[in-house]
Structure formats: structure tokens, C-alpha cells
Amino acid sequence: MINIFNYIDRPSPIHRLTGATKLVCLLLWSFAAMLTYDTRMLTALPVLSFLMFYISRIKLKDVSFMLGFTAVFMVLNNVLVFAFSPQHGVELYGTRHVLFSLGGNYVVTKEQLFYHLNLVLKYLSTIPIVLLFVCTTNPSEFAASLNRIGVKYTVAYSVALALRYIPDIQREYHDISQAQQARGIEMSRKQSLSKRLKSASAILIPLILSSMDRIETISNAMELRGFGKNKRRTWYMGRKFSKLDILAMAFCALLLVISLSLNVINGSRFWNPFI
Amino acid sequence: MKKSPVRTIVAIGIGAALFFVLGRFVAIPSPVPNTNISVQYGLLAFMAAIYGPVAGALIGLIGHALIDFSYGWGVWWSWVIASGVFGVIIGLVASKLQLADGIFGKADAVKFNVFQVVGHIVAWALVAPVLDIVIYSEPANKVFVQGLVGGVANLVTTAIVGTLLCVAYAAAKPKKGSLKEEE
Numbered sequence: 001m002i003n004i005f006n007y008i009d010r011p012s013p014i015h016r017l018t019g020a021t022k023l024v025c026l027l028l029w030s031f032a033a034m035l036t037y038d039t040r041m042l043t044a045l046p047v048l049s050f051l052m053f054y055i056s057r058i059k060l061k062d063v064s065f066m067l068g069f070t071a072v073f074m075v076l077n078n079v080l081v082f083a084f085s086p087q088h089g090v091e092l093y094g095t096r097h098v099l100f101s102l103g104g105n106y107v108v109t110k111e112q113l114f115y116h117l118n119l120v121l122k123y124l125s126t127i128p129i130v131l132l133f134v135c136t137t138n139p140s141e142f143a144a145s146l147n148r149i150g151v152k153y154t155v156a157y158s159v160a161l162a163l164r165y166i167p168d169i170q171r172e173y174h175d176i177s178q179a180q181q182a183r184g185i186e187m188s189r190k191q192s193l194s195k196r197l198k199s200a201s202a203i204l205i206p207l208i209l210s211s212m213d214r215i216e217t218i219s220n221a222m223e224l225r226g227f228g229k230n231k232r233r234t235w236y237m238g239r240k241f242s243k244l245d246i247l248a249m250a251f252c253a254l255l256l257v258i259s260l261s262l263n264v265i266n267g268s269r270f271w272n273p274f275i
Numbered sequence: 276m277k278k279s280p281v282r283t284i285v286a287i288g289i290g291a292a293l294f295f296v297l298g299r300f301v302a303i304p305s306p307v308p309n310t311n312i313s314v315q316y317g318l319l320a321f322m323a324a325i326y327g328p329v330a331g332a333l334i335g336l337i338g339h340a341l342i343d344f345s346y347g348w349g350v351w352w353s354w355v356i357a358s359g360v361f362g363v364i365i366g367l368v369a370s371k372l373q374l375a376d377g378i379f380g381k382a383d384a385v386k387f388n389v390f391q392v393v394g395h396i397v398a399w400a401l402v403a404p405v406l407d408i409v410i411y412s413e414p415a416n417k418v419f420v421q422g423l424v425g426g427v428a429n430l431v432t433t434a435i436v437g438t439l440l441c442v443a444y445a446a447a448k449p450k451k452g453s454l455k456e457e458e
Contacts, residue, residue: 034352034410080421085414092412122411134344154284159337161288162295166341169289169296197435200301200314204436205443208318211289212444219285228281269412 008135013244014056015136019145019237021245026133028252032259033125037118038271041262045125045255053128058135066131074123078116082106089115095274111274118270139163144235153233161218169211177203283326287333290322294338299345316361316429317436320391323366324441325374331362353406357398364394372441377448379441387441391433399426 009015014022033045053060060067081088089111090096097110137145143160147153181187185199222228263269298315315338323331335358343351368390372383403425404418 030352037412080417081414084417084420088414119411130344154280155287155333158284158287158291158333161285162291162337162341165289165292166295169292170300173296173300197432201436201439203301204297204314204318205440208293208321208440209444209447211293215282215285215289218289219279219282222285223279223281228284 007138008058008062009138010057012055012057012136014052014132016242017136017245017248018148018239018241019137019141020148021145021241021248022133022137023142023145024149024249025252026129028249028256029129030126032252032256033122033129035256035269036259036262037122037269038259038262038266039114039118039121039273040271041259042118042121042125046121046128049125049128049132052132056132056136058132063131063135070123070127074120078119081119082112082116086112088112092270093272093274097274114273138237141237141239144238147233147235148238154228157227165214169207172210173203173207176206283330286322286326287330287337290318290326290330290334291337291341293318293322294334295341295345298338298342313429314432314436316358316395316433317440319358319362320365320387320394320433320437321440321444323362324368324372324387324390324437325444326366327369328363328366331364331366332359333362335359335362353410354403356406357403360402361394361398364397365390373451374441374445375448376451377445378450379445384438384441387438388434391437392430395426395430395433399423399429 017025029045033042036042086106087109090109092115093111095111099108099110099113101107140160140163143156143163146159147156180199180202185202187196187199191199262271266272294315297318298313301314319331319335319338322334336355339355339358343355368387371386372379399422400419401422404415404422407413407418407422408415
């Protein structure tokens with residue numbers, strides 16, 4: 001079975017961090033990147049994340065497929081933003097330096113280009129770090145770490161169950177789909193849309209009804225073992241924090257503080273070089 | 276039927292796994308190039324109609340976040356939260372239906388669809404674009420158009436797939452009082 005979550009086991013300090021630390025760091029980092037539009041901060045974050053990639057020994061070719069996806073998404077989103085709102089930068093930055101005109105409302109301004117630069121930097125500050133998290137965190141440890149950061153263990157267990165049953169359901173979907181195709185259903189572009197939806201149902205209904213039975217079986221087994229009786233539970237994959245963990249979390253907390261204080265210093269979320 | 280909390284936890288886990296598999300691997304090509312129809316919202320609506328708003332919210336949140344994680348393009352929080360909101364709203368219909376007892380008539384189908392339409396409108400035409408503006412500071416008209424297009428597509432698939440699932444599930448369940456004592 002292909003490993004969809006793409007966990008790559010390599011000996012590195014980032015791999016040695018506990019899952020809980022990485023999750024906390026991911027959240028702090030994401031907030032730091034989400035809250036600001038300060039170009040200096042948004043330049044520093046991608047540089048830092050590429051440095052982390054180097055430390056984690058994850059090679060570019062390990063993630064090139066996903067990076068390709070991201071690049072397409074990023075270009076598409078930028079094109080859409082420009083198509084819908086070519087003067088968005090002017091509104092945000094309050095000044096207007098015209099470079100050249102493409103006709104009609106489509107006047108290219110310095111402000112607009114600067115806004116697009118910020119948008120691209122924003123993707124570069126949030127996306128590689130998620131990729132790094134996915135590549136360096138063992139999925140089984142993920143649920144344990146959710147519980148560690150204060151998510152109720154019943155919810156953390158739901159996540160663990162989801163991760164555990166994804167491959168099973170994937171296999172079952174494949175089996176049912178093959179069986180139904182052998183009986184003549186067609187889901188490709190050759191069919192009309194309503195036919196396609198109908199044939200999708202021929203796969204979905206057996207898949208989902210059998211999953212409903214699965215829910216009964218699993219929950220009965222868990223209840224028999226007394227799941228949910230106590231307020232706390234222990235995790236096989238849970239680990240204690242080390243010095244490195246605390247250091248990493250402190251660093252990411254610092255990033256968030258910098259990002260917040262930049263917003264206060266700039267007086268808004270944007271760093272404006274035009275005034 | 277009394278539902279145990281454990282059953283809801285398992286339903287969330289399996290529901291999120293199904294949501295993930297359907298969203299990630301089940302691609303029904305749509306007439307618009309490069310866009311696939313997302314059948315997973317039909318499933319989410321169906322699961323939420325049985326297990327209620329909490330399960331709906333968590334299936335939406337966990338399933339959508341896992342899909343985003345697995346693509347590696349970063350978790351698009353605004354849309355993940357919108358999926359959760361849709362789960363909550365459609366989950367509110369659960370107390371008005373008796374799917375677990377195998378009852379799903381025409382009036383129930385109408386109720387189910389009213390809730391799912393409201394849910395989709397609130398999630399994609401309100402929550403997702405507003406969060407896109409707040410978090411990513413994107414132009415308003417772009418995100419509202421994106422939200423509306425996505426929302427309408429999801430609404431139509433939920434109406435077809437979700438309703439079909441409810442009908443099939445109700446038909447497979449033994450009806451309440453379907454057994455009579457021999458006289």
C-alpha cells in the first residue's frame with residue numbers, strides 16, 4: 001500500500017522531536033505566517049523553512065511531486081486574483097504607481113506587483129513547513145501528540161481511527177469499484193454527467209453501508225474493552241519532552257511574537273514601502 | 276436507539292477516513308476541465324444526519340485537514356473550517372430524522388435537503404470567503420465567486436448523493452416495529 005502521508009524516516013534532529021512539539025511548532029509557525037503581511041517577515045520564514053529542510057535531511061526530490069502541485073495552485077491563484085481585482089494592491093497600499101496598461105481596468109501598478117510578491121511569499125512561508133511536518137511526523141504519533149496539546153483523547157482517538165482505517169477503506173473502495181466495473185458500470189468522461197453520478201452511487205452505497213457495519217463492530221469491541229471509562233489514557237507512541245523540544249517550541253513562539261509586534265509597529269498587517 | 280458516546284467517536288473516525296478516501300481518490304470528472312465533483316460532501320451530510328452536529332463538525336474538520344495534509348499544499352484553514360461548519364448545520368437535522376430506525380420518507384428528504392442547502396450556502400458563500408479575506412487578505416469579489424462556484428457544485432452533488440445514501444441506508448435498516456408477536 002502506498003504511504004499517502006509520505007512519512008520519510010531519516011536520522012535527524014527534526015525527526016527526534018516529539019510529535020507534540022512538531023504540532024505546536026506547526027501551529028505557532030502557521031499563525032505567525034498567517035497574521036502578518038510584512039514582507040521582511042515573509043522573506044525570513046521561507047529562508048528558515050528551507051534551512052529546516054536541510055537539517056531534516058529531506059531531499060528536494062522526495063517532495064518534488066507535492067511542490068509541483070503547490071506551484072500550479074499558486075500560479076492559478078495569482079492569476080485569479082489579478083483577473084478579479086487588478087487594483088487590489090492600490091486599495092491596500094493607498095498609492096498608485098502605474099507601470100504599464102493592458103487595456104481597460106487592467107493597469108499594472110507597482111503596488112499590485114508588490115501585493116502578488118507578498119502573496120507568493122505567504123505561500124512559501126506556510127506550505128514548506130506543512131510538508132516538512134508531514135514528512136517527519138510518524139502518523140501513529142500524531143494522534144498521541146494531539147492529546148498531548150490538550151485535545152480530548154476521545155477526539156484524538158477519532159483521528160487515530162481515521163488514519164488507521166484509511167488504507168482499509170481505500171482497498172475496499174478499489175475492490176467494489178472493480179467488481180462493479182466488471183458488471184458494466186462506466187465512470188469515465190464518455191458517459192453523461194448524470195450517468196456518472198449514478199454509477200458513482202453504485203460504488204458508494206455498498207462502500208458506505210459496509211462502513212456503517214464496521215462502525216458497529218469497532219465500537220462494540222471498544223466498549224467491551226471499557227473505552228471512554230476513564231478521564232485519561234496513555235499512548236503507546238507518546239514520548240516525554242527533551243531539551244531540544246522545549247527549545248524548538250520557544251523558537252516558534254518567538255516567531256509568533258515577532259510577527260505580532262511587527263503588526264503593532266507597522267500599524268497594520270501590511271509593510272508599506274510606498275510611503 | 277440510544278447512541279453511546281463510543282459509537283460517535285468511531286463514527287467520526289470512520290467518517291473522516293471515508294471523507295478522505297472519497298475526496299482524495301474518487302474523482303468523477305466534471306464537464307469543466309481540471310475540476311472534479313466532490314462526492315465527499317454527500318457522505319458528510321449523510322453521516323451528520325445520523326450522528327448529529329458534533330460528529331458532522333469533526334468529520335468535516337478532520338477529513339478535510341487530512342486531505343490538505345496529504346497533498347502537501349498546506350492546510351487551507353478557511354476552507355477546512357467551512358467544511359466543519361457545513362457538518363454542524365447539516366447535523367442539526369439529525370434530531371428531526373429517524374434514519375437509524377429506517378425511516379426516511381418524502382418529508383424527511385425535503386428536511387434533509389433544506390438543511391444541506393442552508394449549510395452549503397453558509398459554509399461556502401459566507402464562512403469560507405470571509406475567512407479567506409481575514410486570513411489571506413484576498414480580493415473580496417474573487418473569493419466570493421470561488422465560494423459560490425464551489426458551493427453550488429457541492430450543493431448539487433449533496434442533493435443527489437446524500438439523498439440517495441439516506442434512502443439506501445433507511446431501506447437496509449429493519450423498520451421499527453416490523454416484527455410482530457405471533458397471535
